[in-house]
Amino acid sequence: MSYVDGFVLPVPKKNLAAYKRMSRLCSKVWKDHGCLQYVESVADDVKPGKWTSFPQAVKLKEGEVVVFAWATFANKKARDRANKLIMTDPRLAKMMDPKKMPFDGKRMFWGGFKAFVEA
Numbered sequence: 001m002s003y004v005d006g007f008v009l010p011v012p013k014k015n016l017a018a019y020k021r022m023s024r025l026c027s028k029v030w031k032d033h034g035c036l037q038y039v040e041s042v043a044d045d046v047k048p049g050k051w052t053s054f055p056q057a058v059k060l061k062e063g064e065v066v067v068f069a070w071a072t073f074a075n076k077k078a079r080d081r082a083n084k085l086i087m088t089d090p091r092l093a094k095m096m097d098p099k100k101m102p103f104d105g106k107r108m109f110w111g112g113f114k115a116f117v118e119a
Helices: 013-032 076-087 090-096
Strands: 003-012 037-042 064-073 109-114
Touching: 003 013, 003 076, 013 037, 013 064, 013 076, 013 090, 064 076, 076 109
Parallel strands: none
Antiparallel strands: 003 064, 003 109, 037 064
């Protein structure tokens, strides 16, 4: 069974093109370091819920959209090894400055998940 890193974050609609450019670079870096699949997707049918939802989880503001992304690895060990390499990859150096990110990183959340069903 594989291992998945999941990410959810708010992106201002005016920055979506810049975010997509950044994501294309990230997909190359992740894949170069062992990621099996890298997917970034923008909310298309996501509504606020009564108790919780994607918009509520990221404290979505007017003019923003939710992005849901994941990266799949062979296992947790492969993911841990890749993440160390990814975080020091010089291609990402410019992105690491929070002031230059096309989104609010403080409202992003992420985590690692062990797959238990794969079809």
